Amino acid sequence: MPTRRCSAGARAVSAAALLTLATPFARADMPQMELNGNAEAGREIAMDRSKGNCIACHLIVGGESPGAIGPALIAIQPRFHTKEAVAKQVWDATVRNPEAVMPPFGKHEILTEQEFKDVVEFVWSL
Amino acid sequence: MRNTIAMLAAAGVVATLATPLLAATPAEEKDTFQTYFKARFPDVPFQEFANGSYAIDPIGRENWEAIEEFPPYETAIDNGHEMWDTPFANGKTYKDCFPDGPGIESRYPHWDKERGMVVTLPLAINECREANGEKPLKYLKGPIGDLLAYMAFESRGQVIDVQIPDDDPRAMEAYEKGKQVWFARRGQFNFSCASCHAANSGTTLRTEILSPALGHATHFPVYRSKWGEMGTLHRRFTGCFKQVRAKPYKPQGEEYRDLEYFLTYMSNGLELNGPGARK
Numbered sequence: 001m002p003t004r005r006c007s008a009g010a011r012a013v014s015a016a017a018l019l020t021l022a023t024p025f026a027r028a029d030m031p032q033m034e035l036n037g038n039a040e041a042g043r044e045i046a047m048d049r050s051k052g053n054c055i056a057c058h059l060i061v062g063g064e065s066p067g068a069i070g071p072a073l074i075a076i077q078p079r080f081h082t083k084e085a086v087a088k089q090v091w092d093a094t095v096r097n098p099e100a101v102m103p104p105f106g107k108h109e110i111l112t113e114q115e116f117k118d119v120v121e122f123v124w125s126l
Numbered sequence: 127m128r129n130t131i132a133m134l135a136a137a138g139v140v141a142t143l144a145t146p147l148l149a150a151t152p153a154e155e156k157d158t159f160q161t162y163f164k165a166r167f168p169d170v171p172f173q174e175f176a177n178g179s180y181a182i183d184p185i186g187r188e189n190w191e192a193i194e195e196f197p198p199y200e201t202a203i204d205n206g207h208e209m210w211d212t213p214f215a216n217g218k219t220y221k222d223c224f225p226d227g228p229g230i231e232s233r234y235p236h237w238d239k240e241r242g243m244v245v246t247l248p249l250a251i252n253e254c255r256e257a258n259g260e261k262p263l264k265y266l267k268g269p270i271g272d273l274l275a276y277m278a279f280e281s282r283g284q285v286i287d288v289q290i291p292d293d294d295p296r297a298m299e300a301y302e303k304g305k306q307v308w309f310a311r312r313g314q315f316n317f318s319c320a321s322c323h324a325a326n327s328g329t330t331l332r333t334e335i336l337s338p339a340l341g342h343a344t345h346f347p348v349y350r351s352k353w354g355e356m357g358t359l360h361r362r363f364t365g366c367f368k369q370v371r372a373k374p375y376k377p378q379g380e381e382y383r384d385l386e387y388f389l390t391y392m393s394n395g396l397e398l399n400g401p402g403a404r405k
C-alpha cells in the first residue's frame with residue numbers, strides 16, 4: 001500500500017531514509033543507460049499533460065502558458081554541465097534538494113525509459 | 127534573495143510544524159502557520175484568506191465576483207432548506223438531532239471524547255439519519271451538498287474555533303495524525319499538501335494560481351464550475367489525492383477526518399463563509 005507508507009513517513013524523516021524506502025514501484029538509483037534520446041519527441045513529452053508535463057511548472061521557450069513553480073528551463077548546459085546531471089535531476093530531483101517538489105520522473109516510473117531519455121535530450125538542448 | 131527567504135521561511139514552517147521533537151503546542155503551530163501566510167501575502171487582509179486564490183488573483187477575483195452576483199450554490203441552499211424542514215419517515219426532523227438549528231457549522235469538526243474520534247458535520251448528519259431509520263447520504267456529492275450548503279449559509283460569519291481538549295491525549299494524537307497527512311509526500315508525483323499550498327502558494331501551475339492553505343476550511347461545500355455541482359471538503363481531498371496519483375482515503379474515514387481537524391484548526395480565527403463558488 002504505497003500511500004500508507006508515504007503517509008507514515010513524516011516530513012521530519014530525512015531525505016535519505018525516504019529515498020531508501022523499499023516501495024515496489026520505486027527505483028531510487030538511476031540505472032546505467034545510454035542517454036541517446038530524441039529531443040523532438042522529448043519536447044512532446046514536456047508539453048504533454050499526461051506525460052512529463054514540464055510546462056506545468058517550468059517556462060520553456062516555445063511552450064504556452066507555462067507555470068512558474070520551478071526555474072525556467074533555459075541555459076541548461078552552463079547550469080548542469082553534463083547530460084548525466086540533467087538525467088539525474090529528472091530521475092529524482094530530491095537528491096540535489098530534499099525540499100524539491102518536482103516529481104521523481106524516473107524513480108517513480110512516471111515516464112518509460114525511452115520517454116525519459118527523450119525528455120532528457122530535449123531539456124539538455126534548452 | 128526573496129526566493130531564498132521564502133524557501134527558508136517555508137523550510138522553517140515545515141521544520142517547526144512537522145517535527146514533533148520541537149514540542150510546539152498546536153496554538154503555537156497555528157500561529158506559525160498563519161504568520162507564514164500573512165508574511166507571504168502581506169497585502170491580503172486576514173479574513174480575505176477565506177476566499178482562497180481570489181484573494182491573490184485579481185482577474186480570477188473579477189470573474190468570481192461576477193459569478194457571486196447569481197451564486198451557483200443558491201439552488202443548493204434552497205434544496206438544503208427543504209431537506210432540513212422535511213420530516214423523516216418516522217416523523218422526526220433534523221432539528222431533533224440539532225436542536226440549535228442549522229447554524230452550527232462552527233461546532234465542527236470537534237473531538238468526541240466519549241467515542242474517541244473527530245466528529246465532522248457530514249458525519250453527524252448521517253448519524254442523525256441512521257438514528258432515525260434513514261439511509262445515510264453519500265459523502266462526496268449529491269444531497270449532502272445541499273444540506274451542508276444550507277447549514278453553511280446559516281453559519282456564515284461564525285468564527286472558526288476548533289478545540290483540542292487538554293484532558294484527552296487522543297485528541298492531540300488526531301491533530302498530529304492530521305498534520306502528518308498534510309505534510310507527508312504521497313502518490314506517484316510525490317507531492318504533499320504543503321508542496322503546493324504552502325511554499326508554492328501564489329505561484330502558478332500552468333495558469334492556475336495555487337491557493338494558500340490558510341482559509342481552505344472556511345467555505346465548503348463548494349459549487350465548483352469544474353464539477354458543475356456541489357462538492358464537499360472530502361471530495362476536494364479526494365480530487366487532490368487523485369491529482370497527485372495517490373490512492374484517496376475513505377471519505378469521512380479516520381484519515382480525512384483527522385486531516386480536516388488539523389486543517390480547520392489552522393484556520394482558527396477566520397470566519398466561515400460557505401457555501402463557496404470556485405472555478
